Amino acid sequence: MAHLTNNCSEKERFLCIYPAYINSKKTLAEGRRIPSEKGVENPSCAEIKDVLTAAGMNVYVENKMYPREWNRDVQFRGRVRVQIRRDDGSLCQDKFTSKKDIMLYVAEMIPKLKTRTQKSGGSDSGAQQGEGGKKGKKKKK
Template identity: 65%
Template sequence: MACAAARSPADQDRFLCIYPAYLNNKKTNAEGRRIPVSKAVENPTATEIQDVCSVVGLNVLLEKNKMSSREWNRDVQYRGRVRVQLKQGDGSLCLVQFPSRTSVMLYAAERIPNLKTRTQKTGGADQSLQPGEGSKQEKGKKK
């Protein structure tokens, strides 16, 4: 059973925030990562976090122009924040499998590599690497 949508901005302020840096295996704890490296994902985006959380039935909001205070890189790919509703107005959980912020972050990190955008990118990258590797070997032979 999914939570009802938040009715007012004050309700939305109670949503917890998840920044992509929290799930990024390229970041250290000091740089903002909040889950173990072994479970983290390479360069997740706020849109990907939103996608996996909304599929499971969580009430989510994407704020594209927000950034983590520890993020020094101002590129567009590092921007964004996802607001997730864990509890209803009466304090009861929206979904029992997500009792905490950490449980949502671990779930998102587990599901992001399975997204179609991630699996299609790896297939295209493998094809583009093969011609590039051949040209590197030829350069080595000429020397």
């Protein structure tokens, strides 16, 4: 009987990571759990999952809502469950000893994702548009 209970609780023992925990746009009161300068701007569950899967972690996504999230849009839904300890209590990976280790690692790696680096290319064109605006002002003189 105890063995069955252990199997059921296996996934319940996975750590829970909501995107709000590492969102640099959130305040501590809104759920951010790491320093804002180490956070990521509006991370998604998919990005968190991709980073942890690439790191070789056992991960799955749940369609749950963070209780402090006021926006009910689909893009703000979801939480990631990640296993950091095996059934015998040993760490899955030595570099991840705590929830904070996981959050800081994810926040560091998300900006390096291809989807993020391509988006930053778009912001460069925004800077060029800004320069174009300056040229327009010169013409008005």
